Amino acid sequence: MRLSDRLLDVVVYTLLAILIAVTLYPLLYVLFASLSDGDRLLAHRGLLWKPLGFVTFAYERALSNPAVWTGYWNTIRLVAGGVILNLTMTILGAYVLSRRNVLWNKVLMIFVVVTMFFSGGMIPFYLVIKQLGLMTGVGEAQKIGETIKMRRSSSPPCLCCSCIRSFNVFSSKVLWSVLSRGDDEPVYGVGC
Template identity: 75%
Template sequence: MVKRNINAADTVLDVIVYTVLFLLVAVTVYPLLYVILASLSDGDLLLAHRGLLWKPLGFSTLAYERALANPAVWSGYWNTVQLVAGGIAVNLTMTILGAYVLSRRHVLWNKPLTIFVVLTMFFHGGIIPFYLVVKGTGVLNTLWALLLPFAVKTFHLIIMRTAFLSLPASLEESAQIDGAGHLTMLLRIVLPLSMPVLAVIVLYTSVDKWNMWFYPSVFIQDKALYPLQLVLREILIQNYTDNISAGVSAGDVRKVGETIKYATIVIATVPVLLVYPFLQKYFVKGALIGAIKG
């Protein structure tokens, strides 16, 4: 066993590294901690408080009771779940098919210039072309307006194509000798060996759809179809607290609304925090596989 000689320079470097990491963690974690503590605080005490927050100010769950009793929050949850599920299905299907075609060897698609041209076609063109496409296809004010324009993302396509190219060519040749077609090779060979990359694409797509609010604000006019993040935006920016503050006196609307804002942020964030640990083990591996070979 080789022993490492630790000198003063190594010690100083370690102290600097751990200090920087601690500060980064603190800067990242504290805002979330503040939101949680504020959501559990009394409205009057929270409005009067200034500075950092290290514990709930007069523990209260009223904000969560009001937020969860709001129909807009639950309809937003349901719309977001549909958006995430549909986004994963559409994006994963189109990305897999596109990446498989672009990763085939000895075909025109494998030429660098052709690949560049094809991939460039998938880059986002901005809100105006999206709006014209959505309006022209008749899906304006439906959840399809948030799925079809984003069916393929270039970044996802590049990652998955690179992962497919990293698979041994001998597997494809053996399958062809056994009479396997492209669909069989894709479903029984390529995809089972690419699970880490698929997990990465699922995670990227899930977070993207879960946090989507700008395009829904453009394409969706019916409040019954608002995803959760748009409901949250209404609460945070436009004081969308009519249903939430029902039964609360006029003088108490502000203090209840203040804590409800934080409670709604927690409600909207928790699902992502719960799902991420289960996909984390695939995340680094899949991202590296999609980046080491072009």
């Protein structure tokens, strides 16, 4: 290893260590302060490297408050419901966009791609959703997201689509067979 490579490694690792320390210390400070005695913490000056008297009173008081447990329950419920809703809508949207015979397929794909590229950010998105009245618990709006990854623009024509149509199999059965397949099995229905 050349001297310049070793010098670069020293500089990179030094900067990385400084970045880790600057990021980690505020988190440790909050943890140590929450476990410290309040009077001793107020009298303390300088950096805090350990709790000043081990006290769990703040945690006991916070966890005895029923509003905290209500908040945890709401968070768990909204996350679980949001994940189920988002996965369902993403799967359905990706399935529709992967079909070639859907009316206005290209227009819908352009709409999804353009909105993915140009986002106003989280706060304007929240304000729009709030003004539209869509902030009603679990039914929050979500973009279709990563559907572009499921579409294969250069996929070969699907031979099974004509077979499926000739046997009068409904599209929901095709969707279910695509969703329930193993990871090592090819997807024949995508791109039809």
